[in-house]
Amino acid sequence: MEIRKDSGIMKWILIGISFLFLGVFLLLPLFYIIATAFRDGIGGYLVAVTDEYAIKAALLTLKATLISVLINTFFGLAAAWCLTKFAFKGKKILSTFIDLPVTVSPIIAGLIYVLTFGRQGILYKYLDPYGIQIIFAVPGIVLATIFVTFPFISRELIPVLTAQGTDEEEAAALMGAKTFTIFRKVTLPHIKWALLYGVVLCTARAMGEFGAVSVLSGHLRGKTNTLPLYIELLYQGYDFTGAFAASSILVIMAIIILILRLLLQNKGKREV
Amino acid sequence: MSEQIENAKSYVELKDINKHFRDFHASKDVNISIPKGKLVALLGPSGSGKTTILRMIAGLEHPDSGEIWIDGKKVNDVPGSERGVGFVFQSYALFRYMTVFENIAFGLRLKKTPENEIKEKVTELLKLISCEGLEKRYPSELSGGQRQRVAFARALAPNPQLLLLDEPFAAIDAKVRLELRTWLKEMITKLHITSIFVTHDQDEAIEVADEIIVTNQGRVEQSGSPQELYSRPATPFVAQFIGNSVPVKNFERFKHFERNDDDVTAILRPEFVSVFKEGEHVQYANSAEQAVVEDIIFRGSSLEIRFRLHENLISAYRSINEAPIEIGEKVNAFIYRMFVIKGEEISLVNNLSIKQESVII
Amino acid sequence: MKKKSIIPGFGLSFGITITILSVIVILPMCSLVVFASKLSFSEFLYTISRPRIMSGYFVSISTAFFASLINAVMGLVLAWVLVRYEFPGKRFLDGIIELPFALPTAVAGISLTHMTTTNGCVGKIFYDLFGIRIAYTRLGITIALIFIGIPFVVRSIQPVLEKIDLQYEEAAYILGADRKTTFRKVIFPEILPALISGFTLAFARCIGEYGSVVFIAGNTPYETEIVPLLIMAELQEFDYSAATSIALVMLFIAFVILSVNAIIQSRVSRRVSGIS
Numbered sequence: 069m070e071i072r073k074d075s076g077i078m079k080w081i082l083i084g085i086s087f088l089f090l091g092v093f094l095l096l097p098l099f100y101i102i103a104t105a106f107r108d109g110i111g112g113y114l115v116a117v118t119d120e121y122a123i124k125a126a127l128l129t130l131k132a133t134l135i136s137v138l139i140n141t142f143f144g145l146a147a148a149w150c151l152t153k154f155a156f157k158g159k160k161i162l163s164t165f166i167d168l169p170v171t172v173s174p175i176i177a178g179l180i181y182v183l184t185f186g187r188q189g190i191l192y193k194y195l196d197p198y199g200i201q202i203i204f205a206v207p208g209i210v211l212a213t214i215f216v217t218f219p220f221i222s223r224e225l226i227p228v229l230t231a232q233g234t235d236e237e238e239a240a241a242l243m244g245a246k247t248f249t250i251f252r253k254v255t256l257p258h259i260k261w262a263l264l265y266g267v268v269l270c271t272a273r274a275m276g277e278f279g280a281v282s283v284l285s286g287h288l289r290g291k292t293n294t295l296p297l298y299i300e301l302l303y304q305g306y307d308f309t310g311a312f313a314a315s316s317i318l319v320i321m322a323i324i325i326l327i328l329r330l331l332l333q334n335k336g337k338r339e340v
Numbered sequence: 341m342s343e344q345i346e347n348a349k350s351y352v353e354l355k356d357i358n359k360h361f362r363d364f365h366a367s368k369d370v371n372i373s374i375p376k377g378k379l380v381a382l383l384g385p386s387g388s389g390k391t392t393i394l395r396m397i398a399g400l401e402h403p404d405s406g407e408i409w410i411d412g413k414k415v416n417d418v419p420g421s422e423r424g425v426g427f428v429f430q431s432y433a434l435f436r437y438m439t440v441f442e443n444i445a446f447g448l449r450l451k452k453t454p455e456n457e458i459k460e461k462v463t464e465l466l467k468l469i470s471c472e473g474l475e476k477r478y479p480s481e482l483s484g485g486q487r488q489r490v491a492f493a494r495a496l497a498p499n500p501q502l503l504l505l506d507e508p509f510a511a512i513d514a515k516v517r518l519e520l521r522t523w524l525k526e527m528i529t530k531l532h533i534t535s536i537f538v539t540h541d542q543d544e545a546i547e548v549a550d551e552i553i554v555t556n557q558g559r560v561e562q563s564g565s566p567q568e569l570y571s572r573p574a575t576p577f578v579a580q581f582i583g584n585s586v587p588v589k590n591f592e593r594f595k596h597f598e599r600n601d602d603d604v605t606a607i608l609r610p611e612f613v614s615v616f617k618e619g620e621h622v623q624y625a626n627s628a629e630q631a632v633v634e635d636i637i638f639r640g641s642s643l644e645i646r647f648r649l650h651e652n653l654i655s656a657y658r659s660i661n662e663a664p665i666e667i668g669e670k671v672n673a674f675i676y677r678m679f680v681i682k683g684e685e686i687s688l689v690n691n692l693s694i695k696q697e698s699v700i701i
Numbered sequence: 702m703k704k705k706s707i708i709p710g711f712g713l714s715f716g717i718t719i720t721i722l723s724v725i726v727i728l729p730m731c732s733l734v735v736f737a738s739k740l741s742f743s744e745f746l747y748t749i750s751r752p753r754i755m756s757g758y759f760v761s762i763s764t765a766f767f768a769s770l771i772n773a774v775m776g777l778v779l780a781w782v783l784v785r786y787e788f789p790g791k792r793f794l795d796g797i798i799e800l801p802f803a804l805p806t807a808v809a810g811i812s813l814t815h816m817t818t819t820n821g822c823v824g825k826i827f828y829d830l831f832g833i834r835i836a837y838t839r840l841g842i843t844i845a846l847i848f849i850g851i852p853f854v855v856r857s858i859q860p861v862l863e864k865i866d867l868q869y870e871e872a873a874y875i876l877g878a879d880r881k882t883t884f885r886k887v888i889f890p891e892i893l894p895a896l897i898s899g900f901t902l903a904f905a906r907c908i909g910e911y912g913s914v915v916f917i918a919g920n921t922p923y924e925t926e927i928v929p930l931l932i933m934a935e936l937q938e939f940d941y942s943a944a945t946s947i948a949l950v951m952l953f954i955a956f957v958i959l960s961v962n963a964i965i966q967s968r969v970s971r972r973v974s975g976i977s
Contacts, residue, residue, distance in 0.1 A: 079786055082781065082782050083786060083788050086778060086779050086794060087794065089775050089779070090779070090798065090851075093848050094797055094800045095797065096816070097809060097813050097816060098804070101808065104812075142721075143717065143718065146713075146717035147714070147718040147722075149714045150715050151718075153706070153714075154706050154715075156715075162718070165722055166718075166722065166726075168726055170906075171906075171959060172909065172952070172955070173908070173911065173928075173929050173932075173948075174909065174911055174929070175932045176909070176951065176952065178936070179936065179944055180729040180732060182936065182941065183729070183732045183733055183736045183941065183945065184732040186941070211725070214725055215725055215729075218725055233431070233433075235431055236433045236435055236436070237708045238400055238427075238707055238708060239427065239433040239494075240435070240446065241420065241708050241709060242399070242420045242421055242425070243421060243450055243498060244422070245421075245450050247713065250708065250710070253435070253446075254437075272802060272803040275805060276804065276807070276808065276912075278805060278807040278911065279910075279911035279912050282911075282912075282933070283933065283936055296805050297807075299807055299808065300807055303811045312812075315811065318804070318805045318808050321803075323803075326797065326799055326800065326803050329803075330792065330796050398707075400707050419707070420707045
């Protein structure tokens with residue numbers, strides 16, 4: 069490592085630039101949110117965050133997040149297992165489709181659901197007679213959230229499973245182990261940290277999704293407003309304290325997620 | 341010897357096996373017959389299809405055509421887990437998140453073996469592989485040799501009738517490898533379990549196996565005892581692959597070798613050649629040819645003398661107890677015999693000056 | 702799909718994967734294709750060539766490009782600092798890089814906007830001292846996109862930089878290369894593919910970004926209107942044909958960007974490993 073040691077002035081200049089850059093672009097906006105949220109004192113803050121509509125928005129966000137994380141975990145496990153343990157035709161196309169949602173603008177994600185389930189959509193005539201409303205309602209919000217976070221978990225699992233190879237599963241199968249035994253006893257221990265990490269990332273993104281949800285939500289206060297949409301509403305109504313107070317809830321969640329992320333990453337590294 | 345093999349009832353048999361991986365023809369009309377209780381090596385260069393054969397016997401891969409028989413039953417449609425085979429993977433594939441004990445016990449647990457029997461069996465196996473006291477360790481806490489032995493024990497735990505080992509020594513240090521080879525041979529002989537292992541190392545195959553199957557480019561070139569392969573290679577490939585064989589140019593210029601045909605080539609091994617200093621009185625000294633030593637390599641117990649003869653760089657061994665030879669020295673070289681190849685046919689041709697004597701190697 | 706593997710569970714996992722994938726991704730994408738195929742071509746051309754839409758594309762692409770360029774440079778510096786140096790606060794620095802992933806875009810958006818208006822604490826300084834407006838200009842959009850794009854480049858380069866074998870640098874050192882030459886000739890070519898990959902990912906993401914930009918952009922027609930906002934506006938007018946037309950062009954742009962990256966990556970890997 070000798071030749072990589074660099075104690076020169078360059079090192080400290082680069083470190084300084086890094087701190088300055090991240091400080092200005094990332095930390096400043098973060099502190100600004102907290103500071104503005106408490107601009108009217110603790111009392112004002114508490115009033116803002118305990119507002120009936122704020123709580124309803126938070127609950128809806130929680131619900132959408134929970135459902136999407138569950139479905140994406142289930143999907144991610146199946147897809148990662150399928151893509152890494154077996155050889156089959158069309159594997160590349162399959163993984164391209166799985167990764168597609170992250171490259172699509174959230175607005176377009178919203179648009180394609182409107183085109184599918186909206187009044188002129190191909191499924192509208194099948195769903196409407198049963199009174200099932202997808203867009204401008206909670207199911208649309210949930211679907212949009214699943215879409216934007218779709219590959220988050222499988223993408224964390226696939227590299228780990230690829231690196232692990234299939235030897236251990238083959239060995240277990242040769243001895244007669246069944247699918248769930250192999251999965252639980254052989255595969256799962258390898259991916260548990262990656263899985264948790266994926267769940268954390270998925271939660272973070274699901275909680276904060278704005279664009280796609282904004283297209284599909286009916287923007288009904290207390291009914292189809294998620295926390296980010298509620299924040300937009302307050303901000304555009306010049307209720308800055310309220311907007312920033314509601315934001316601070318999401319900021320705290322983001323910080324918790326970052327800490328969890330670091331812990332999980334270290335744990336995963338130590339086991340390898 | 342070869343008749344004996346054919347007469348013995350074969351335990352594993354592959355009939356006209358073909359296997360493709362996309363465009364790659366991995367097995368071409370493979371026919372193999374392995375007698376019960378033998379320790380067999382599948383030997384060949386990398387990419388020759390030896391691992392594919394092993395994996396097809398285990399049921400890890402499926403042939404495109406042909407039949408696989410184990411113990412008198414056609415097993416093409418029998419899943420690997422029901423073929424009664426134990427498999428030792430090249431990377432060992434030990435379950436990294438299970439202890440040594442749990443690794444060995446895994447197969448037994450799947451068979452719903454009672455807990456006290458599992459404990460008994462694992463303890464017995466740990467003793468067999470001399471790894472007592474390691475049962476609580478994880479694979480990452482074992483040495484390479486220990487991992488190999490644990491993988492061996494795990495494969496043996498469910499009492500397989502056939503043990504398959506994929507390059508069992510490839511991932512081990514040279515010194516430990518030699519010990520393990522001997523150990524494995526002893527172990528398998530003691531257990532009397534039919535075993536097949538894959539290797540690309542001819543020394544390993546010759547030392548460990550009762551019988552060797554040589555593969556090349558998806559085909560089985562020859563199978564037989566190590567001695568047989570060594571002294572009677574059936575194909576040019578085997579003649580070149582076994583021993584430190586070198587091809588020879590200008591075959592017709594060698595003294596006392598006749599060339600009857602134009603398109604023949606020849607192969608020479610160091611043990612077919614002897615070198616001696618000028619003035620040394622040895623048999624056939626009169627029939628020897630003069631050559632200049634270009635290089636001498638110390639091989640521990642012997643010296644490898646390299647000299648040039650008729651534009652060929654030829655190697656010969658010489659004991660370190662004999663009078664020393666130096667680089668640049670003019671020496672006499674006598675070639676006892678060569679493998680002569682014409683098309684796919686191969687024959688051992690003796691130096692004409694020793695015609696009267698029979699050859700034993 | 703004839704090949705059966707010894708490992709069980711293919712049918713089950715494949716079935717689950719295909720079913721969920723169909724409902725969430727394939728079906729909606731198909732309905733986009735079906736809807737798009739019903740559009741008349743002249744109408745499509747008219748929609749996307751309207752000056753207001755054209756300027757939207759220009760604003761989106763130019764701001765995303767500059768933001769990604771800045772992020773490419775800063776991402777390289779950050780990755781280098783995090784991999785090669787030891788200093789107090791390193792883990793903190795490493796941790797907060799992911800903040801843009803964790804913080805909801807809308808929250809980032811209102812915070813950046815409120816801060817940089819001419820009355821905001823940062824915006825006021827810039828306006829009073831230099832006469833520069835940040836919020837409601839393209840500069841503001843670029844700043845929001847820098848915020849969004851930071852993690853992409855860093856996280857692309859970091860693992861590659863970590864894996865570079867010390868022996869390359871030692872070889873260069875023994876052959877007499879100084880630090881600068883070693884970086885330029887040995888290290889930089891190693892991380893260039895990752896840098897390009899990070900840049901294109903950030904670029905593609907920034908073109909589609911909505912939440913963080915919509916507040917700070919101010920949405921002045923011909924000046925600071927971005928494409929996602931134009932699609933949103935058409936949707937609010939229930940003009941689905943126009944929204945789809947604009948979206949198709951955007952998908953095409955994203956496709957081109959990602960394809961260029963894929964081609965570069967496969968070229969590089971072919972050169973390095975000798976196999977395509």
